[in-house]
Structures are given as structure tokens and as C-alpha cells.
Amino acid sequence: MSKFVERPRYVCALGGAVGTLKVLPRTIPILHAATGCGGNVALALNQAAGYLGSGYCAGQALSSTNASEREIVFGGEDRLTEQIANTIKLIDGDLYFVITGCMVEMIGDDIKNSIKKFDGGDVPVIGAETGGFHGNYYKGYEIVLKTLFRDFVEQKTVKDRKLVNLWGVVPIQDVFWKGNMALIKDLLTKLGYRVNTFFGDGETLDNLRHSAAATLNIVVSDTFGVEAAQVFQEVHGVPYISVPFPIGDHGSESFLRRVGSALGIANAFVDKVIEREQGYYYSYFERLGDVYSDLDLQRYAVVVGDSNYTQALARFLADDLGWLPELVVITDFLTDEQQDTVRRNFAGYESGIEPELVFDTDASNIGKYIAGHWGQSNGQRYFEGFNPGFILGSAIERDIAEKLGVPQLTVTYPISNRVVLDRGYAGYAGALRLTEDILSTLVGSR
Amino acid sequence: MDYIREKTPPVRENRLGACMAFGGSCCELSAQSKKGCLYNNNRTFSQSQGCQLTLSLAILNTIRDSVIVVHSPIGCGASLVAQAGIAKGFQKLRDPNAFGLRWINTNLDELDVVNGGEEKLRSAILYADREYRPSAIIVMNSCVPSLIGDDIDAVIEDLQKQVTAKIVPVHCEGFKTKIQATAYDAVYHGILRHLVGVEKYEDPDPVIPDELEELKEKYRISRTVNVLNVSSMSRMDEQELVKLLQSLDLNVRILPCYAHPDDFADSYEAALNVSICATHDDYFSEHMKTKYGVPFILETIPIGIANTNKWLLDIARVFRIEERAQKLIASEVGALEAVLTPYREFLTGKTALLGGGEIRILTTAELLHSLGIQILGLRGFHFDRYGEALLDQLLEDVPASERAIINIGTGQPFEQANLLARLKPDVFVGHPGGNGWANKQGIPVFPLFGQTYNYMGYLGVFEVARRLTRILKNTSYSRNIVKHARLPYRKDWYDQDPFSYIDQGVADQGMAL
Numbered sequence: 001m002s003k004f005v006e007r008p009r010y011v012c013a014l015g016g017a018v019g020t021l022k023v024l025p026r027t028i029p030i031l032h033a034a035t036g037c038g039g040n041v042a043l044a045l046n047q048a049a050g051y052l053g054s055g056y057c058a059g060q061a062l063s064s065t066n067a068s069e070r071e072i073v074f075g076g077e078d079r080l081t082e083q084i085a086n087t088i089k090l091i092d093g094d095l096y097f098v099i100t101g102c103m104v105e106m107i108g109d110d111i112k113n114s115i116k117k118f119d120g121g122d123v124p125v126i127g128a129e130t131g132g133f134h135g136n137y138y139k140g141y142e143i144v145l146k147t148l149f150r151d152f153v154e155q156k157t158v159k160d161r162k163l164v165n166l167w168g169v170v171p172i173q174d175v176f177w178k179g180n181m182a183l184i185k186d187l188l189t190k191l192g193y194r195v196n197t198f199f200g201d202g203e204t205l206d207n208l209r210h211s212a213a214a215t216l217n218i219v220v221s222d223t224f225g226v227e228a229a230q231v232f233q234e235v236h237g238v239p240y241i242s243v244p245f246p247i248g249d250h251g252s253e254s255f256l257r258r259v260g261s262a263l264g265i266a267n268a269f270v271d272k273v274i275e276r277e278q279g280y281y282y283s284y285f286e287r288l289g290d291v292y293s294d295l296d297l298q299r300y301a302v303v304v305g306d307s308n309y310t311q312a313l314a315r316f317l318a319d320d321l322g323w324l325p326e327l328v329v330i331t332d333f334l335t336d337e338q339q340d341t342v343r344r345n346f347a348g349y350e351s352g353i354e355p356e357l358v359f360d361t362d363a364s365n366i367g368k369y370i371a372g373h374w375g376q377s378n379g380q381r382y383f384e385g386f387n388p389g390f391i392l393g394s395a396i397e398r399d400i401a402e403k404l405g406v407p408q409l410t411v412t413y414p415i416s417n418r419v420v421l422d423r424g425y426a427g428y429a430g431a432l433r434l435t436e437d438i439l440s441t442l443v444g445s446r
Numbered sequence: 447m448d449y450i451r452e453k454t455p456p457v458r459e460n461r462l463g464a465c466m467a468f469g470g471s472c473c474e475l476s477a478q479s480k481k482g483c484l485y486n487n488n489r490t491f492s493q494s495q496g497c498q499l500t501l502s503l504a505i506l507n508t509i510r511d512s513v514i515v516v517h518s519p520i521g522c523g524a525s526l527v528a529q530a531g532i533a534k535g536f537q538k539l540r541d542p543n544a545f546g547l548r549w550i551n552t553n554l555d556e557l558d559v560v561n562g563g564e565e566k567l568r569s570a571i572l573y574a575d576r577e578y579r580p581s582a583i584i585v586m587n588s589c590v591p592s593l594i595g596d597d598i599d600a601v602i603e604d605l606q607k608q609v610t611a612k613i614v615p616v617h618c619e620g621f622k623t624k625i626q627a628t629a630y631d632a633v634y635h636g637i638l639r640h641l642v643g644v645e646k647y648e649d650p651d652p653v654i655p656d657e658l659e660e661l662k663e664k665y666r667i668s669r670t671v672n673v674l675n676v677s678s679m680s681r682m683d684e685q686e687l688v689k690l691l692q693s694l695d696l697n698v699r700i701l702p703c704y705a706h707p708d709d710f711a712d713s714y715e716a717a718l719n720v721s722i723c724a725t726h727d728d729y730f731s732e733h734m735k736t737k738y739g740v741p742f743i744l745e746t747i748p749i750g751i752a753n754t755n756k757w758l759l760d761i762a763r764v765f766r767i768e769e770r771a772q773k774l775i776a777s778e779v780g781a782l783e784a785v786l787t788p789y790r791e792f793l794t795g796k797t798a799l800l801g802g803g804e805i806r807i808l809t810t811a812e813l814l815h816s817l818g819i820q821i822l823g824l825r826g827f828h829f830d831r832y833g834e835a836l837l838d839q840l841l842e843d844v845p846a847s848e849r850a851i852i853n854i855g856t857g858q859p860f861e862q863a864n865l866l867a868r869l870k871p872d873v874f875v876g877h878p879g880g881n882g883w884a885n886k887q888g889i890p891v892f893p894l895f896g897q898t899y900n901y902m903g904y905l906g907v908f909e910v911a912r913r914l915t916r917i918l919k920n921t922s923y924s925r926n927i928v929k930h931a932r933l934p935y936r937k938d939w940y941d942q943d944p945f946s947y948i949d950q951g952v953a954d955q956g957m958a959l
Binding site: 002003004005007008010011012013034035038039040042043044046048053054056057059063064065066067068069072082083087089090091092093103131132134394395399410416417 | 530545548573858
């Protein structure tokens with residue numbers, strides 16, 4: 001049984017569905033939900049996500065039935081049919097996707113009855129039940145992907161051996177999704193493949209429509225998008241691998257090797273790609289030698305966030321930057337099985353660092369774990385403590401960082417104190433951006 | 447008005463016959479409103495808006511030393527996620543020891559929908575009390591528990607016996623109303639029932655009464671006004687209004703935003719409730735009058751010279767110090783007029799469309815008109831009798847305004863896009879959330895309000911004139927993006943009647959644009 005969440009850092013499944021659809025090219029989400037659901041999630045999908053903006057047709061423009069007492073009492077299917085028809089008439093899109101809120105599901109509205117009235121029309125209309133009580137943002141992402149793979153992606157009998165699909169980088173909930181997709185795509189391009197990310201720059205809905213031609217689906221996560229990959233495999237026969245999100249040399253090397261092996265690429269070729277990337281990466285990384293040593297920029301670190309980011313950040317801090325990320329707090333809703341899978345990514349560090357790993361959704365507990373790990377000062381003369389410390393987390397961690405007097409960089413959702421456009425932290429080039437941001441936080445307060 | 451014996455307040459559709467869909471001229475709206483048939487209007491296509499829970503948070507997330515418990519699935523109250531890292535700064539302007547937002551979501555899931563969510567609510571309240579030891583725990587009820595029949599009042603009544611914090615239920619289920627502003631009634635309802643009143647604070651030890659002290663206290667109360675602030679105003683706005691009232695020798699208590707829960711207990715010990723905005727405060731003011739006999743004023747908002755003058759004179763009349771107020775007004779207006787000249791020269795002849803809350807846009811329109819700007823149209827979130835009074839005032843004050851377009855709807859940027867394409871104003875003055883769309887049409891934007899800028903009182907007039915001039919000095923940003931961005935509407939939408947999707951029954955008379 002689930003419990004309450006103190007300061008949650010995600011919205012509901014409906015929010016995840018809106019977020020995912022809002023950034024899918026020329027896709028028009030249509031909300032069948034109580035008055036307010038759309039407006040409620042709008043700020044979280046904009047201001048809490050590095051000021052992403054309203055998108056093509058979300059924010060206040062999001063089509064919504066705004067169901068109220070009348071629909072809740074008498075049923076809202078007619079209102080939904082009217083809303084779909086008028087949305088198509090008014091809004092210019094290539095795919096119309098109906099999603100639902102809690103209330104209309106609870107009263108038993110069946111969106112299929114409305115959707116089937118548009119079968120055979122000029123534009124595709126599909127839909128899914130995404131009521132908030134089904135789960136958080138990630139659940140909405142998963143439901144939307146599954147529905148797209150089942151109801152929108154076309155069957156392909158001829159496969160393209162040089163084409164792969166990539167997901168698991170969750171738009172908006174990963175605030176740097178756009179940059180990260182481009183960076184990972186770039187790495188895979190260097191392995192000789194073309195990549196569909198569905199959401200990335202230069203892609204259209206056709207990339208998604210024809211994605212069943214791919215030879216492999218790469219889920220850059222152990223948790224998000226895995227169920228959708230199973231659906232894809234079931235419906236279209238494309239196998240998948242699930243690999244951790246990579247940041248920095250150690251993470252990216254392991255990523256490239258696992259992908260290389262799944263695709264049957266010769267080791268020698270993968271070695272060459274890695275070597276070239278490392279050459280570029282360390283040519284910059286080594287420039288830090290002076291400042292890193294002169295100012296002693298090594299830090300103890302706490303990493304707070306989702307299961308994708310935390311493992312990548314901790315690995316980068318420990319094995320690339322040589323820091324001591326001794327405490328990691330993962331704030332997702334995860335099953336015991338998922339927790340075990342995630343836990344494996346925090347072992348076997350080359351640096352020998354073994355972070356203390358905690359699964360906890362409640363923000364207030366982070367301070368307690370810090371005190372538990374490093375001890376609490378009682379004013380004694382000799383005290384080890386979380387010092388010099390650094391917190392990599394979300395805007396919610398600004399409070400604890402301020403309280404403890406340690407610097408903090410906001411890299412996990414919610415991010416309301418930074419503007420994010422195409423910046424990404426994935427791979428080799430992304431890790432250099434992250435290094436700039438982390439160390440700038442330190443030298444910026446000199 | 448006396449609803450506070452009920453557990454939940456009525457919705458504004460019923461209480462005020464508020465309207466959320468209209469399109470026509472100002473003159474038509476005024477006439478239709480008087481017939482009282484606008485509340486039935488609806489849309490056959492609608493875009494998303496906030497609910498009363500979302501808007502309730504605008505006040506509740508400012509209350510100091512409290513914890514908010516949102517009893518709902520995990521997404522309700524999502525705006526808190528966006529404000530989590532930044533709200534502290536605004537709180538600190540009022541209280542240096544503020545600690546930022548503290549909230550809990552009860553995370554109702556599929557099982558709870560079947561089995562009920564009262565246990566989760568109970569555990570969240572107990573956690574809030576134990577973890578933070580707050581003065582108040584504010585429990586917000588949402589759609590799902592309301593539909594499954596959770597009795598949050600019973601849970602609260604039971605827990606109040608074991609919890610030191612005052613527990614305040616706020617019934618703000620989104621599906622119950624399309625008029626978001628019902629939120630204010632929901633919040634004030636909770637405050638009136640659970641925080642206001644002599645029984646809400648501890649009795650001091652009985653001592654021998656000191657008659658002189660009692661007299662002094664009585665005098666102090668007779669000169670105390672409650673200024674009811676709104677979360678859309680800035681600290682600078684508050685300071686300006688306090689300064690004006692203090693120069694009339696009045697004591698000012700500011701409620702409800704950024705107040706401490708204990709500040710409400712003796713809030714009835716005041717000579718007058720001064721509303722900044724009728725949309726915000728009529729429920730509270732009326733009840734304070736019914737229950738405690740505190741008179742109130744809420745006719746206007748102190749935006750623009752005319753309305754600030756009126757606001758001050760309304761207050762002064764209650765204290766019979768109109769002459770003093772006249773002198774204050776004369777000196778303030780004299781100084782202000784002298785500095786406005788260069789801005790008026792720059793702004794005269796420019797055109798504007800405004801969008802936002804009814805009270806705010808109608809008064810801001812008067813302010814812009816006084817600076818030489820021509821008002822092409824207005825878009826109000828909703829419309830009720832308080833808007834009607836101000837609209838009639840505007841029709842009187844501003845020549846030619848009867849022909850200006852007025853469109854009622856919460857958000858609904860598709861209607862805004864159509865209007866902007868037709869009217870092509872020099873500036874759009876809009877409520878946050880709808881401004882980006884105007885920018886994408888190449889129209890420069892002046893935000894209708896902002897928590898870091900001054901809009902109210904005499905200083906507000908100068909500040910608005912100055913900032914509007916600044917914004918129009920370089921409009922490159924909007925001119926650049928219009929070339930590369932496009933709105934989602936089909937091209938033929940812009941040739942259609944902007945109010946085609948409003949089902950306004952008797953009010954439908956078409957538009958001559």
C-alpha cells in the first residue's frame with residue numbers, strides 16, 4: 001500500500017500524459033477531465049521544468065472538456081465527442097490523443113465510445129485512460145508510449161538494420177530531455193546508426209509512425225519505458241535492451257559497450273569510438289587540473305532525484321570527477337523488484353566508492369539521512385561532518401542546502417531556479433557541461 | 447450573508463450568478479448582465495483552466511507557519527512543485543524567518559479509490575504535526591475524496607483532539623464550479639470557521655482590568671483597518687497602500703496573504719475591512735459584517751488615479767476624515783501629474799487589449815486610458831455584479847468604451863488569438879499564463895500583475911507608466927518570434943467570429959467587427 005508523499009517532485013499520470021504529448025511533434029492532447037486538471041499541471045510542466053514554455057498546444061491552450069457537476073452526474077461522453085470534433089475543426093495537428101482525469105474514469109465514461117466516432121476520418125484519433133490515481137508522471141509517460149506503440153505505430157515487415165529507437169529519457173520530468181536525447185543520439189550515430197527518439201530536434205511524427213522498422217529499441221533507463229518496450233516487442237517484434245542513463249566517461253563507455261554488444265558491432269570499432277570520445281573529453285577535463293588542485297575542489301556529495309539521474313550523477317561524481325558521493329536518495333515510486341534492479345547500478349565503481357542508497361519520497365527526510373550519514377555536530381572540537389559538502393538535487397533541496405550552508409546545483413526535477421533550453425548532461429559532451437555547472441557553482445561564490 | 451454554519455460554501459454560479467462565457471460589446475454585456483441570464487452560457491470547445499483548488503493555493507501557500515495537506519491523487523496542487531524552490535523569497539519579504547513551502551499530498555491511488563482515503567489523510571495530518579509542529583494544518587479536499595465519500599470533517603474533528611496545530615479544512619473540489627474564484631470563498635470559509643473569533647485564542651490570566659488600557663485598546667481598534675491583500679500584489683503594492691492609510695492616521699493590519707494563522711483570531715477587532723478586490727473578498731467581508739458587525743468597503747481596487755482616489759475617499763468617509771483625505775489626494779495627485787507628462791506623450795494614441803480578473807482589467811483599463819491609451823477590448827476571467835458596477839463606471843468615465851469588445855472566459859487563448867489578430871493592439875496587458883501566446887503573435891506584452899512590481903496606489907500609476915514605456919521602447923523580442931513561431935489554430939479560425947464556440951443562448955447577437 002502506498003503512503004502520502006511529503007513535497008512530491010512529480011505530478012500525476014495525467015500530468016505525465018500531458019507532458020509527454022505536449023512535446024510530441026504536432027500532437028494535440030485532448031483532456032477529458034474535471035475543470036482544473038489541465039490548469040493544475042500547467043505550471044509544473046513549465047516553470048518547474050526550467051521554464052519550458054506552454055508548447056505547441058498545451059498550457060492554457062490545452063483542449064479540455066472541463067467537466068463539471070453536470071457531466072459528473074449525467075456522464076460526459078457527449079461532451080467529449082463535441083470537444084473532439086471541435087478540436088479537430090479548430091486545431092491544426094497530425095494526431096489527436098484523448099487522455100482522461102480521475103473523475104470521468106470514476107463515473108464510468110468510456111472514451112472509446114467517443115473516439116470510435118472519428119474512425120476513418122482525415123486525422124487519427126486515439127486515447128488512453130490516464131487518471132491521476134493510476135500513478136505519477138512516469139506512469140503517464142508509460143501509458144502514452146504503450147498506446148502510441150499499439151495504436152499509432154504502423155506494422156513493418158521489412159526491417160532497417162541501421163535504425164534504432166531510443167526512449168527512457170522522460171521528457172519534462174528530465175528537464176534536460178531535449179539536450180540529452182540529442183547527445184545520446186549523437187553517440188549512437190557515431191556507432192553507425194540512425195536513431196528515432198520521437199521527441200528530438202528535427203524529428204516528426206513519421207519517425208514514430210515508421211519506428212517498427214527498427215532493429216532494436218534502446219531504453220535508456222531501468223525503470224521508465226520498460227513496460228512500453230515489452231508492448232513494442234509484443235506488437236511489432238522489435239527486441240529491446242534496457243541500459244542506464246549515461247553521464248561522463250565511465251557511464252558512457254559502459255553504455256556504448258552494452259549497446260554495441262546488443263547490436264553485434266565489432267569490439268574494435270566500439271573501442272575506436274570510445275577512444276575518440278575520451279580524447280575529446282579529457283582534453284578539456286585535464287584543463288581543470290590547476291583549479292581542482294589549487295583550490296581543493298573535491299567534495300562530499302549528496303545526490304537526490306529519480307532513478308535515472310541519480311545513478312548517472314553518482315557514477316560521474318565518483319569515477320570521473322573523483323568526488324565522494326556517499327549518499328544517494330531516490331525519490332521515485334518503485335516496486336521492490338525495481339529497487340533491486342536500480343541498486344545494481346550503484347555497485348562496482350572503479351573508484352571504490354559505495355554510496356549509501358536510500359529510497360524515500362519525502363523531502364524532509366533528506367536532512368535526516370545527511371545527519372545520519374555524516375553525524376551531527378554538537379559543537380565538538382574535532383568533527384568530521386558533511387564538509388566540504390555539495391548537494392546535487394532539485395529546487396526542493398535549496399532549503400536543506402541553505403540550512404546546512406553547502407552549495408547546491410539544481411539538476412533534477414523540479415527546476416525553477418534555472419532556465420533550460422538545449423543543454424544536456426548525457427554522454428561525454430554533456431558531462432563537460434555538468435562539470436562547468438558544478439564547478440561554476442563553487443568558483444561563482446568565491 | 448451567513449453560510450458559515452455550513453461545512454462547505456456555495457459555488458459562485460449559484461451565489462452570484464457568475465458568468466464564464468460571453469462575447470460582445472461592453473454595452474451589450476452591461477445590458478445582459480442586468481437581465482441576470484449570463485450564468486448559463488457555455489462553450490462547445492474549451493481550453494484548460496485552473497480549478498478552485500489551484501487558486502486556493504494562491505492564498506494558502508503564503509500562510510506562515512503552516513503545512514498544507516492536499517487530500518487527493520498525487521497531481522493535485524501541482525503548482526506547489528513549481529513554487530517549491532522560489533516561494534521562500536516572497537515569504538521572506540514579510541517574515542525574515544520564513545521557511546518556504548511545506549506540503550503533503552495524500553497520494554490517493556487505485557486502491558484508495560475503492561477503499562477510501564481517510565486513513566492516509568489521518569496519517570498525513572499526524573505526520574505534519576509531528577514533523578513540523580506548525581500553528582496550522584490546512585487540509586484541502588479535492589474531487590476524488592469528495593466522490594468516494596471521505597468525510598474529511600469527521601477525520602479533522604477527531605484528530606483536532608490530539609493535535610496542537612489548528613486544523614483548517616478547505617473544501618475546494620474542482621469539478622464543483624467553473625468559476626475559479628469560488629476558491630476565495632472556500633479559503634475564507636475555512637478561515638472564518640476555524641481561525642477567526644475570540645474563542646480561537648487562549649484567554650489571558652484574569653487580572654484586575656485597567657480602565658485606561660481598555661480605553662486605549664478601544665481607541666486603537668476604532669482606528670484599525672484590515673487591508674485584505676491578494677496574492678497577485680507585490681510587497682511594494684502593500685507598502686504603498688499602508689503608507690497612504692497611515693498618513694490618515696489609521697492602523698493597518700494586512701490579511702490574509704502572508705499572515706500567520708494566529709493573526710486571524712482577533713481580526714474582527716477592527717473598525718473596517720478594506721477590500722482590494724471584490725472578486726477576492728466579498729465572502730469574507732460580508733460574513734465579518736454579519737457575524738461581528740465590522741463594516742467593509744469593496745467597490746474598487748486602488749489602481750489608477752481615479753480608483754485610488756475613490757478607494758481612499760470611501761475609507762475616509764467611514765472615519766469622517768474626508769477633508770483630510772481630499773488634502774492627501776490633492777498633494778499626491780499634484781506631485782504625480784507633474785511627472786507623468788513625458789510618459790503620456792509617449793503613450794498617447796497607443797492601443798491595448800487587456801485580459802485577466804474582472805476587477806483588475808476594468809480598473810487597469812481606466813489607468814491606461816488616463817495615460818492616453820485607447821482600449822480596444824477586454825477579456826475577463828468571469829463576470830458578476832461587482833464587474834457590472836465597475837463596467838458601468840468605465841462606460842461613464844471612458845468615452846467610446848461602449849463599443850470596446852468584451853470577452854468573458856477563463857484563459858481560452860483561442861478567443862484571445864482571434865481578437866488579437868483582428869484588433870492588432872500595440873500592447874497586450876495580460877494575466878500570466880496567457881501572455882506567451884500574444885508574444886507569439888508578435889504583440890508586446892505588459893503583465894497585468896507581478897509579485898515583484900508595483901501597480902497600486904499613486905506610485906503604481908507612475909510605475910505602470912514608466913514600465914509600459916520601457917516595454918514599448920524595444921519590442922524586438924516579440925517581433926522576432928512572430929516570424930518563427932505559430933499558434934496551433936487553423937488559418938480559417940481567424941476569419942471566423944471569435945465567439946463562435948460560445949453557446950450564449952439569448953445573448954447571442956453576433957459581432958460586428
